[in-house]
Structure formats: C-alpha cells, structure tokens
Amino acid sequence: MLVELEKVAKFPWSPWLAQIRTPFGRTAVRWCGEQDAEPGEYHVEWTVDEDIVWGWNAKPAADSGPGVRPGGHCVVLRGRLNATEDGAAVLDLDGSLILLDLGDPLPEDVANTWVELFIEREKISLYPCEL
Template structure:
C-alpha cells in the first residue's frame, strides 16, 4: 500500500543555488517546478516517490485563496510556486492540501482561513525557497 503523503514524480538536477543547495526540476502529472532536493545528491534523476514540505504558513487572502478551477495544479510564478488542491483543516489547528495523490501538511497563520473553506479548492502560493522535496522509499 502506498502512503497517502507520497507521489511518484520525475526528478532531474538543475544548477545549485549560490549557497550550494541542491535543486531539482520535478515533473508531475499536474505540473513542473524547481524545488530544493532534501535527498542525497546521488539520488537525483529518474522517478522517485516523494514527500513535499512547505515551510511557510498559510495566510488566507495573502498567500492562499479559492482555486480558480477545480483541478490539481503546480506552476512557477516568478520566485514563487503555486500549488492548487483541496484545503482541509486538521484537529490540531493545522491544515492539509490534497495535491494530486499527496497530502501536504501546512501550518496556519493567525487568523486562519474561514472554517467554511475547509474541504474546498484552494491555491497556495509560497516562495520557491520554502519548498523541499524528500525522496521516500516504499
């Protein structure tokens, strides 16, 4: 059984940042983007099951809003990444974004999104530097 938090994607290396951090271009069924690679450099390339990590609080109306269309998506917007999926709240005060076949855990800024948006389509736009991809062995 596959973990609900992981998804199979195509990963290819791109030039390192000025700080030496490894980056990859990830290609999925819902879009393509460049993100930080949290795995070993020799693991870059080919297909991988991965887990997404977003180190940025969700702030409704600032970096998160209702989805324009009801379909999963991923794209770059300048130095930002946009994830489109289904936003739901968790019992511990956080949130998840159902994104294709993965669940991305999110922290909520205060005040959080209105309760009425739980379970609805949303777009989350965060700095590219706040997104990491972790390889996941099944």
C-alpha cells in the same frame, strides 16, 4: 507522490533545487535528497516551511484539479485544503497530503475547496522516500 526528477542544480544564492515533472505540472523546488541524484522517477514527500495565511499566500483556485507550477519566485500548488482538529491544515495534492501550519485560522467556507498556495521556492522541499 511519484515525480520525475529532471535535474538537480545549485546556484550561489539558493539551496539545491530539483526541476521536477508531475502529471499535472512541473516546477523547481528545494531538493533534500542526494545532490548527485540521477534523473528518473522518485517517490517524494512534500514539506512546506511557511505559515499559510488566507488571502496572502493562500487563495481560492480559479480552476479545479491538482496543479503545480512556477510562479516567479514561488511555487504554486493547487489542491483541496482542509483544517485539522489541532489548528493546522492539510493540502490534498492528488492524494499526497501536505501538512501545513496556519498563521491565522481558515475561513469556515474554505473546507474541502480547491485553493492555490504561493510558497517561496526555498520554503517548499521534496524528500525522496522508499515505499
């Protein structure tokens, strides 16, 4: 996914965080690239290091369409969610696929619906990549 990196900063209680902007929202997430990265456009891969549990950190979205926004201590991602054959799940965030581990199986009626994930800011990461 192409994002605009606005700045990278570190606070004493957190990992390196990037303030990013996408066509559908902006937020701050853990940055796994160069700490002195210049502002600009970067292709990134998203990773989530938290198990997804329906009803706890995954809920039906009130709106359709992709989204990313801050949610207090969390990052809120809105996309289409699907289970995989091996018991994991994939969130389609505007064509960027994010592999997710599930704490419990998803309800059957969730397949390909718009959902919001509420992920602790330190447990969602961006890795710059070359295309």
